[in-house]
Amino acid sequence: MTATTAHLRAGAEAASADLPGLILSAERLAAMVAPGAHGLRRAGMGEDFWQYRPAGIGDSARAIDWRRSARSDAQFVRDREAQSAQTARLWVSSGQGMSYSGSELRPTKLARARVLALALAMVLLRGGEKVGLLGHPARLGRAQSGPLAEQLLRRPMATGDGDAPKADELRPNQRLVILSDFLTDIDWVAPFLARAAALGVSGVLLQVLDPDEETFPFDGAVTFRSPSGGLRHDSHDAAGLREAYLMRLAERRDRLRRAAETAGWYFTCHSTDQAPAHALGWLYQTLGR
Incomplete structure (x- = not known):
């Protein structure tokens, strides 16, 4: 067995071991949100009310909303909002x-991001929506949660922090959720979102x-190392760095927010010390806008 094969096998076995825990955590979290098909913001086949419009040629008497029509001299039809399977990446x-x-006592950022995703x-x-990881096929059906969990766990870690x-994996007229700490180079964000x-x-x-990344609670002599080992900084007064760090974090967030809005x-x-249910609810509601 080659070193590469052994490494892949070890990674696969580790991913398989974590699979039940990830699925169980995600199922418990998902149970807190009531699902529903997102509308297409136009009239069509669906369950939700869309608009009243004046009855026209081709509208049958059965289609007329007589209660609404009784409030005026005209006849009105109650349209429903079109709904169909949409695709999320x-x-x-x-x-x-x-x-x-x-x-x-806290999960890693990666563990929390995987559970939320x-x-x-x-x-x-x-x-009733299609879901897939970016770069993978999107499919319908609750049974897809298992393969998605495996793909999340088996994706290899990057070599850097x-x-x-990849912009070339984008497909037209879909929705995409990106979960990251955005603490390294973010020059890719604006052009990616423009594409x-x-x-x-x-x-x-x-x-x-x-x-800790939100508040920078460090004090005294501290050696900061990036997880990849690519960066190191020795400080004799970590508290003295707090103000500058928080300012740069705020500037980074403003930059990300502006790129998103554009x-x-x-x-x-x-933050990983917060209950994930709020973030999940926000993600779901925001995707439906």
Whole structure:
């Protein structure tokens, strides 16, 4: 057995071991959100009310809403909103930086991002939508949650602290959810979102951070190392760096928010010490806008 084969086998076995826990966590989280098919914002076959319009040629007496028509001299038809299976794609960063957790009592950023992604997929699948990871086929049916979980777990970690989705994997008129810490180079974000907008792809950027990365609680002499080992900084007064760090974090978030708004996307943040249900509900509701 070659070293490469052994490495792949070990990775597959590790992913399989984590699979039941990921699926169970995602199922519990998904159960907190009531699924429903997202409307297409036009009249058609569906269950939800869309609009009243004046009755015209071709409308049968059965189609007329007599209660609404009784309030005026005209006859009105009650249109429903068209609904059909839409397609959502998910992308979770596998940068080395996503493996960070500042406490054994908290999940890593990668673990939380995977659970959120899979739980969102489960809710969308229950609502009759097609779901797939970016670069993989999107399919219908609740049974797809198992393969999606495997794909999330078996995706290899990047060699560096960060990574980026591939613009050539975008497909027209879909929705995309990107989960990352966005702490490394984000020069790719604006051009990627511009390409997405040109293809009619809407979506969400969700920044997942550990509380230590939100507040920078460090003090005294601290050696900072990136998970990949590519960066190192020795500080004798870590508290003295706090203000500058928080300012740069705020500037980075403003940059991400502006890029999202320019492309018609949405941006928000989630900390791993927060309950994931709120983030999941926000993701689901935002995708339906």
